[in-house]
Amino acid sequence: xxxxxxxxxxxxxxxxxxxxxxxxxxxxxxxxxxxxxxxxxxxxxxxxxxxxxxxxxxxxxxxxxxxxxxxxxxxxxxxxxxxxxxxxxxxxxxxxxxxxxxxxxxxxxxxxxxxxxxxxxxxxxxxxxxxxxxxxxxxxxxxxxxxxxxxxxxxxxxxxxxxxxxxxxxxxxxxxxxxxxxxxxxxxxxxxxxxxxxxxxxxxxxxxxxxxxxxxxxxxxxxxxxxxxxxxxxxxxxxxxxxxxxxxxxxxxxxxxxxxxxxxxxxxxxxxxxxxxxxxxxxxxxxxxxxxxxxxxxxxxxxxxxxxxxxxxxxxxxxxxxxxxxxxxxxxxxxxxxxxxxxxxxxxxxxxxxxxxxxxxxxxxxxxxxxxxxxxxxxxxxxxxxxxxxxxxxxxxxxxxxxxxxxxxxxxxxxxxxxxxxxxxxxxxxxxxxxxxxxxxxxxxxxxxxxxxxxxxxxxxxxxxxxxxxxxxxxxxxxxxxxxxxxxxxxxxxxxxxxxxxxxxxxxxxxxxxxxxxxxxxxxxxxxxxxxxxxxxxxxxxxxxxxxxxxxxxxxx
Amino acid sequence: xxxxxxxxxxxxxxxxxxxxxxxxxxxxxxxxxxxxxxxxxxxxxxxxxxxxxxxxxxxxxxxxxxxxxxxxxxxxxxxxxxxxxxxxxxxxxxxxxxxxxxxxxxxxxxxxxxxxxxxxxxxxxxxxxxxxxxxxxxxxxxxxxxxxxxxxxxxxxxxxxxxxxxxxxxxxxxxxxxxxxxxxxxxxxxxxxxxxxxxxxxxxxxxxxxxxxxxxxxxxxxxxxxxxxxxxxxxxxxxxxxxxxxxxxxxxxxxxxxxxxxxxxxxxxxxxxxxxxxxxxxxxxxxxxxxxxxxxxxxxxxxxxxxxxxxxxxxxxxxxxxxxxxxxxxxxxxxxxx
Numbered sequence: 051x052x053x054x055x056x057x058x059x060x061x062x063x064x065x066x067x068x069x070x071x072x073x074x075x076x077x078x079x080x081x082x083x084x085x086x087x088x089x090x091x092x093x094x095x096x097x098x099x100x101x102x103x104x105x106x107x108x109x110x111x112x113x114x115x116x117x118x119x120x121x122x123x124x125x126x127x128x129x130x131x132x133x134x135x136x137x138x139x140x141x142x143x144x145x146x147x148x149x150x151x152x153x154x155x156x157x158x159x160x161x162x163x164x165x166x167x168x169x170x171x172x173x174x175x176x177x178x179x180x181x182x183x184x185x186x187x188x189x190x191x192x193x194x195x196x197x198x199x200x201x202x203x204x205x206x207x208x209x210x211x212x213x214x215x216x217x218x219x220x221x222x223x224x225x226x227x228x229x230x231x232x233x234x235x236x237x238x239x240x241x242x243x244x245x246x247x248x249x250x251x252x253x254x255x256x257x258x259x260x261x262x263x264x265x266x267x268x269x270x271x272x273x274x275x276x277x278x279x280x281x282x283x284x285x286x287x288x289x290x291x292x293x294x295x296x297x298x299x300x301x302x303x304x305x306x307x308x309x310x311x312x313x314x315x316x317x318x319x320x321x322x323x324x325x326x327x328x329x330x331x332x333x334x335x336x337x338x339x340x341x342x343x344x345x346x347x348x349x350x351x352x353x354x355x356x357x358x359x360x361x362x363x364x365x366x367x368x369x370x371x372x373x374x375x376x377x378x379x380x381x382x383x384x385x386x387x388x389x390x391x392x393x394x395x396x397x398x399x400x401x402x403x404x405x406x407x408x409x410x411x412x413x414x415x416x417x418x419x420x421x422x423x424x425x426x427x428x429x430x431x432x433x434x435x436x437x438x439x440x441x442x443x444x445x446x447x448x449x450x451x452x453x454x455x456x457x458x459x460x461x462x463x464x465x466x467x468x469x470x471x472x473x474x475x476x477x478x479x480x481x482x483x484x485x486x487x488x489x490x491x492x493x494x495x496x497x498x499x500x501x502x503x504x505x506x507x508x509x510x511x512x513x514x515x516x517x518x519x520x521x522x523x524x525x526x527x528x529x530x531x532x533x534x535x536x537x538x539x540x541x542x543x544x545x546x547x548x549x550x551x552x553x554x555x556x557x558x559x560x561x562x563x564x565x566x567x568x569x570x571x572x573x574x575x576x577x578x579x580x581x582x583x584x585x586x587x588x589x590x591x592x593x594x595x596x597x598x599x600x601x602x603x604x605x606x607x
Numbered sequence: 608x609x610x611x612x613x614x615x616x617x618x619x620x621x622x623x624x625x626x627x628x629x630x631x632x633x634x635x636x637x638x639x640x641x642x643x644x645x646x647x648x649x650x651x652x653x654x655x656x657x658x659x660x661x662x663x664x665x666x667x668x669x670x671x672x673x674x675x676x677x678x679x680x681x682x683x684x685x686x687x688x689x690x691x692x693x694x695x696x697x698x699x700x701x702x703x704x705x706x707x708x709x710x711x712x713x714x715x716x717x718x719x720x721x722x723x724x725x726x727x728x729x730x731x732x733x734x735x736x737x738x739x740x741x742x743x744x745x746x747x748x749x750x751x752x753x754x755x756x757x758x759x760x761x762x763x764x765x766x767x768x769x770x771x772x773x774x775x776x777x778x779x780x781x782x783x784x785x786x787x788x789x790x791x792x793x794x795x796x797x798x799x800x801x802x803x804x805x806x807x808x809x810x811x812x813x814x815x816x817x818x819x820x821x822x823x824x825x826x827x828x829x830x831x832x833x834x835x836x837x838x839x840x841x842x843x844x845x846x847x848x849x850x851x852x853x854x855x856x857x858x859x860x861x862x863x864x865x866x867x868x869x870x871x872x873x874x875x876x877x878x879x880x881x882x883x884x885x886x887x888x889x890x891x892x893x894x895x896x897x898x899x900x901x902x903x904x905x906x907x908x909x910x911x912x913x914x915x916x917x918x919x920x921x922x923x924x925x926x927x928x929x930x931x932x933x934x935x936x937x938x939x940x941x942x943x944x945x
Contacts, residue, residue: 259825260798261838447830448805461900468901471805473829473860477905503830506863513866535834547826549808556811557826566818567825569800574834 108187185332192367228350229538232264244347247340248284250277252347256544259567266350267541273297274348288317289341293348302452304354304490304526305394305424311345311355312386315362319382323375330378331369338363350540353491353499353528361389397523397587398425402432405585410519415440415483418511420472421501422452422459423488425521430486431463441465443482447472447503449546449570472503479514487576489522489584495531496578496594498522502535502571508580517582520593524586527600535574544568617658621674624651628682640782641687641847645882646754648678648691653747656695656740664703664739665732668696675945684906686848686856686885689945693886693938698746700939706736753921757880758786760921765791768876768919773840776832778802779858780809781845783878787919788843789820798823800839802832804860806904829860836867842875849877849884851934853912853927859905865914874916881920886934886943 230236231254244251255269275294278285292314295301301310315338322337324330342359345351351359365385369378405411411433417440419426430442442465446453453469460467470478485507491499498504498520508518532538547568548557560566578593588599624647652671661667675692682688761783769775769791777784777799788799799822803810810826818824827835842864846857855861855877868875912927925933 261835448803448828457900468903470903471829473805473863473908474903474905476862476866476908477859478903501830502828502834506830506833506867509833509866509870510863534837536838547803547811547828549811551808551811554812556815560815563815563818565821565823566814567823569825569827569831569835571827571831571834574831 107190108183226538228266228346229264231266244343247343249340249344249347250274256561257564257567258541259569261536262539262541262569264537265539265541267544268297269545270298270543271545274344284340285344286314286318286321286341288314289344293345296345296349299450303422303424304352305398305523307352308354308358308525309390309394312358312362312390316383316386319379319386322379329371330373330375331367331371334366335363338366353530354526357525357528358389362386393523393525397525398428400587401425401521401523401585402429404587404590405429405519405521406433406436406438408590410484410585411438411440413439416443416481417441418443418445418479418482418485418507418516419456420445420453420485420487420504420507421447421450422456423521425523426486426488427456427459429521430460430465434463434465441467443468443470443478445470445472445475445478445503445507448549452501472506475507475510476514479510479516482511482514482516485511485516485518487518487520487581489520489526490573491530492520492522492527492584492593492596493532493575494527494529494597494600495533496596497532498576498578498581498584498593499532499573500576502574505535505574505576505580508576512580518580520581520584522584522586524588524599524603527596527603529600532575535571539574540572542570542572544570546570617654620651620654621677624648625678625681628678628685628688641685641883642754642758642782642880644685645687645691646751648688649695649747649751649754652691652695653744653751656743656747663733663735664699667743668699668732671695671699672945679945684847686887687882690882690885690938692945693942694750694882695747696942697937697939698750699743700732702739702742702746703732703734703736706739706742707734754880754882757882757921758783761878761880761919762786762790764919764924766794768843769795769797769841771795771797773797774800774838776800776802776836776839776842776864777813778810778832778844778860778864779804780813781878783880784843784845785813785816787878788817788822792820792822796823798825800825800827800835802827802829802860802864804858805829809858829863832860832864833867833870836871836873839868839871839873842868842873844875844877846877846879846883847907848887849879849918849930850909851884851886851888851931853915853918853930854888855910855915856907857910859908862908862910862914865910869914875914876917876919877915878919881922881933881937884930884933884937886938 227236227240241251252266252268252274253272254267255272256267258265258267273294274297275290278290292301292310295310296307301307318338318341319334322334324333338359342351345355362382362385365382369381373381406429411417411429415438417430419430419442433440442460444453444457444460444467446457446469448471457467457469468478487498487500487504487507489498489500489504493499500520511518530538544560545568547570548555548560557566557568560568581593584591584593584596586599591599627647628644652674655670655674656667659667659670661670671692675689678692679689765787769788773795775788775797777788778801791797799814799817801810801814801817801824803814803826805828814824814826844857844861844864846855846861848856850856857877865875912930915927918925918927918930
């Protein structure tokens with residue numbers, strides 16, 4: 051694997067120093083040589099050939115007008131026939147060896163095209179041209195995908211080996227902006243992007259602890275909406291309201307935030323009209339981008355929100371272009387409604403059922419919960435309704451004191467509760483039989499990202515040999531990996547830590563002390579060896595099975 | 608002879624001290640530091656020795672034991688009071704033994720001696736020695752000077768344990784640790800993270816004091832202790848009491864801190880002067896109950912000795928396994944129960 055990556059990177063470097071379109075003659079010779087000699091191309095050359103094929107396709111499509119769908123529809127059978135033909139050849143060979151057999155077949159088709167477009171490509175492309183190219187390529191890919199759905203038989207062979215190489219492709223990732231605050235270039239780029247989208251930039255507040263200088267730190271007293279003009283033409287009012295609710299903590303908790311986001315997007319879609327000469331599928335996605343930047347500025351997006359947004363964008367771009375606006379809008383609204391229903395509400399019901407039926411909550415249990423997790427509260431209320439006899443210990447922590455909300459909900463139902471602060475956890479744990487924790491996200495390396503303090507509770511529970519169960523819906527699983535709580539986190543308003551005790555407020559003038567910093571972390575990661583079980587709607591899995599679930603989900607989609 | 612006046616004056620002093628103790632420990636944290644309490648107790652005991660009417664060492668010990676029982680009953684969580692009383696009782700025994708001229712068998716080195724040392728215990732301290740009073744008062748004065756210097760003695764050892772660019776974590780407020788860190792900060796540059804220790808949040812005061820001394824300080828919530836522990840080099844804490852098995856009775860949240868340090872293999876150093884050493888082994892907590900919901904608010908945590916790396920006291924550094932030996936040097940086994 052290491053070999054392939056170094057070769058690929060070397061190949062990429064060689065590509066980057068050459069201009070597009072100058073390959074034509076030299077490459078053709080090589081291909082002819084390989085074809086005639088019949089030897090296997092080296093991995094390097096296979097990579098190069100694959101990249102060349104992509105670029106040739108790009109230059110070919112640049113010539114077509116994006117309005118002329120018919121040409122592309124015609125091209126569909128051509129491009130799908132080409133890979134289909136070599137697919138009929140021995141399909142047992144891995145894709146590596148398929149590439150050289152596929153390329154010579156398409157090379158004679160694409161080489162004359164590249165020759166023709168060669169001299170035209172030599173001058174540097176303008177941004178608009180590149181954009182048009184990209185758009186055309188995307189449309190072609192989408193169209194070919196739709197055609198592939200029709201040709202199931204032959205596509206089965208080409209789609210199956212597709213899965214493994216995607217895992218082994220070199221990762222070309224762009225680091226998210228919100229963890230590169232200490233890089234002035236990234237900040238400049240962000241400022242420019244926000245200016246273009248007409249969204250005010252939120253400024254960092256207060257002295258940041260040096261370990262966290264790569265993260266944003268905002269003050270709750272200075273919300274983004276103060277800098278917005280009224281009426282705001284760029285941002286939909288439902289989104290402005292949502293952003294304000296996020297930044298003030300009125301809507302908190304990953305499920306609540308995702309559901310609120312999806313409802314706001316439903317409102318946006320209802321109020322949306324396609325401008326003339328624009329396509330709904332593309333324009334709506336572009337309309338959503340400034341909204342997402344705005345919400346990100348109000349409060350960094352959570353993993354669940356990120357997954358929801360990805361889903362919406364995919365659904366929007368999958369709308370066929372011949373669909374009427376009303377139809378498209380109602381379809382999107384239905385999609386969002388079904389996403390909320392399936393992934394959040396029904397998943398919660400399934401998890402509660404699973405937990406109760408599999409005797410994870412039995413009579414006489416003393417259950418410890420931390421903070422306010424909507425899913426865990428739901429499970430406990432359901433279990434209480436099914437007449438299980440148990441009592442609950444709610445652990446809370448400053449400065450958010452979310453446990454009070456959980457306590458209120460449970461006591462209303464009639465469950466007998468005890469309330470302690472997190473510093474008393476080692477005092478109360480000898481009485482506890484099980485610990486139920488909620489999660490904000492489950493990372494691909496099995497770590498659980500949750501409210502700060504969760505890892506501490508898991509640690510102390512492990513020390514007392516009390517089982518720890520994490521309850522999490524699958525839409526919160528994300529591809530990221532993280533091993534500590536520093537590299538990617540959220541810093542809340544540091545003024546929240548200030549408190550008055552016995553008439554004095556020692557931290558009142560903390561800004562004036564140059565060597566004093568306040569740290570108000572929001573999340574932390576729990577290592578998988580502290581967690582005994584994860585309950586999801588797919589069943590009960592160990593922490594380390596998260597990448598398996600992600601892979602299964604990706605293949606389904 | 609100002610006997611009666613002295614008597615009433617003495618009882619007044621004792622009553623004032625008792626009410627102070629009762630007031631000081633009503634759940635809002637000690638009104639004064641342990642060192643203060645220790646000093647006041649010892650001063651009071653010196654006064655009792657000087658002014659009370661007693662004939663022999665046995666009488667004096669009875670008086671002190673009686674007063675001592677009242678004092679510990681007034682505030683059971685303030686163990687320094689009981690410790691000082693035991694120290695004074697040991698002083699009296701030693702002085703008596705010296706006056707009698709018998710060899711210093713106070714240090715019972717071997718098990719054999721322990722079992723066969725019936726000698727002193729049969730003695731009921733009835734003999735009268737005129738210079739005993741003066742000797743005892745002199746010894747108590749020595750104890751007082753020792754008490755006054757404890758914080759400085761501990762702070763002097765700071766540079767041996769803190770190097771440059773370290774990240775040190777502490778919890779709550781301890782005057783000993785404050786002095787320790789301030790002393791090291793004179794010569795070394797390091798970073799301190801203070802866990803605020805809800806609900807009383809004494810960590811805030813500690814942080815402001817440290818930052819005024821020019822130390823880079825960060826305040827974190829209790830929930831973030833494990834999250835930041837991976838970047839911490841040492842954990843230095845104070846304690847309310849050091850127990851006979853080497854464990855601690857320390858402020859709420861210390862056990863979690865110790866577990867997190869153990870998980871990351873970070874050394875846990877406890878700065879505790881010798882007067883905090885107590886022969887008890889039980890742990891103690893406070894409980895308050897409100898209507899439908901039980902609310903627990905323990906004030907102290909028990910930390911087992913396996914989680915502790917080092918004790919720094921005014922007489923040097925020790926491992927937790929050595930504490931029991933120090934116990935036998937400071938207190939006489941018969942005084943363990945007052």
